[in-house]
Amino acid sequence: MELPKAVTKGDGRLFLVLFIALVFTLQGQNKIKLKNNDKISFIGNSITQDGRYHMILQSYLTTRYPDLALEVYNNGISGDVADGVLYRFEKDILSLQPDYAFLMLGMNDIQRQLYAEGIEVTQEILKKREEALAHYYSQTTHIVALLKEHAIKPIFLTPTIYDQTAKINQVNDVGCNDVGCNEALAKCAAHIKMLAKENEAPLVDFYDYLNEINHTGQQKDSTFTIIGPDRIHPGDLGHFAMATKIITSVFNPKKLSSIQINAPSNKIALASNCSISGLVSNRKKIKFDVTQEALPFPIPERFKEQKNIVAPLAINEEILKITDLKKGNYQLHIDSYLIGKFSAASLASGIDLSAYKNTPQYLQALEVFELCEAYHNINAKLRTIALIEYKNLKEYTGPDTAEGKRIYLDQELEKQHGKSWYSYLVKMCNSYFKEKPNEEELWKLLTTTRSSIQDKSQPKTHTYVVRKTK
Template identity: 35%
Template structure:
């Protein structure tokens, strides 16, 4: 325990230094095509989906498009290999690249006498590959670049899975050259590894089994992905921007303040208040379903360890001048809850209540999850091509012969077998076009559903 207490301040100091010196990431603008390129953590599609969900609910008039360009198992060299045919083919205006988890290797650390050699080789190979990526990105002046460290490998959680001691130190060296390159090129930079490790260390002082990754110490669960999205949005400078703010003085029948919303037709007295309310954004919804294979975490679990609600999800209604003990708040005739005059004067966060606008946000979240599930089929298709068919000299060969080859080897290759069904579904051009249309239709539906609407709010004395 004493060792842990010594480590935590050091991590926090390192984190503060990295954040202070990092190049900030500009908020996305309407029309941006944002591509996230990485390994299996990116392929899972969650952190980028949460980021897009924030933009869907917070900026309904500034439509963007987010693409998953992750492939499980990738190192920097493999990302470079598919840069033209997969990543840049999506025509990004913003490209975010992350790697390091696989580059730093795994079972090689079990040979204790060769750890230093393994580290030197891993870092050298990753750096050489990244320099190829760096050179290619320099030749794309119209694309905004963001370099992101890997999420952490958790060596310290007391869980059953084996630990590759020394892997974190290798990842530190990879993160160092990632940061240096981003600063040199004036690109955006985000340090997930140190930020998330600081949370792991802090929480492990209370519960030694806590981790933002999962049973394998590698892949974040839904909570870990949400923390990744939180730090990304925070680096964009979006913390502290409210969903909406309304402040009313009922005694004077006066609107004191509004932010990101419109209030009209206020009628207020000592026992009753009513007005029309049009917020220009929706609250961020909560997801209670585990979304990562063999990982129990849920997105809502992350709210216990990051101040997301305080920093990103405030839809505060304040009503002064009501002195009663109990008032019922209703929106569009639907009861939301009861509060005292003192509680209303202090302000209540509607984003945490079961309001009509939150229900719309939940519907948008479900639509976004459906879109993500469809997109995952495309990522499986690309996984099969780059991780298997390319070796067979059949890259982007979608013939029956390619299908038969996949089926043949899938009987013995468990990873390939997991991807085979999606590959068969997506391999034909007509099917890909149909799936893409489904995704486009879902996004169209989201950007219709997320548009500002007027609500009628009443407060009635009980």
């Protein structure tokens, strides 16, 4: 859209209208519309290998778009940097032939040891910091070029934050003049924003969003952190915040459904994102069948605190409005479930069924989430194999046997003894030898679990009964 070259004072309103239109046009360009059988890759470091944020996102996509058989792949590697992604790009990522790739790097690329607590910030250290950032800029740009070369649409995620403001008992990598890891990550985030703009691609700004949540929380409680006790890796709530930020930034979330019925006239006034049949009503009882186009977005119990830190999502609104009922109280049943008791006035105003976690459609959605979690756990085993092979066995030239690899890895582990990551690496190596023999079966199980997710996400027809109580 081209704006007028000159706008007079009297054209102010026209300019405002055109400007708003331009903003919404650009926003529309940066949204994506998924197609059936689309493949989605998540590329990154340990936060992506952890994968809870894209597990939550997968549960949203599956319940909200049940007609799409989507394939979601974890391509995160713990401790990885842009160089590592380039090294494994063809075999680990391109081999999956993804349609979309969510890209998040930076936490390791900045070389956090250059910002270590108590470090003497010499000219040499400053130079190394700048070199690390310049290399990150260059290599992430290279990754994006490769994605586009292979017709993979990039979706840019700014890095998450390093929490250097929480008052917790954990080493804090902030050097002199309060310049630490988080300031370096701000520069990474600025670069990612620039790449998104240059490529006219979707952007998800984790960095500013998580900083904002942290700032708000720490004003009330200095020990609050949206990240975690190590200042680096988000916990459940952090991953939930990340998932919802993707939903609102990349997709076009809308309300789940809206129903409005006029009881005495037996008339359906509104049926949005659902279909209604078999309506029989009077001023004391209404019965009808509902088939929604989608299921609610499931939010398991362990994420219940999300309401205290993340803005409420309108995407789950499931409005039921019944007007002109006889005054009094009513029970709402969906199938055999008693959902709640409501006054005629509240039903006339409209109740939001998303607030009730006992509806059959919500319980079905929770089953979908459980399957997504099972899928996530299978992916985790495959990523353990990938982690060891793409990082720890990268230089291995011995025989392709478990015995040869075990000897090599034990020697490498001994070199890491005493490091903060030693116990994690020992655990990953042991898991590698446990899971590697099952690799082919794990890929098959991933496929069958994905099919189960698709089957379970299909909406069902439910019978609603609103009956006046005595």
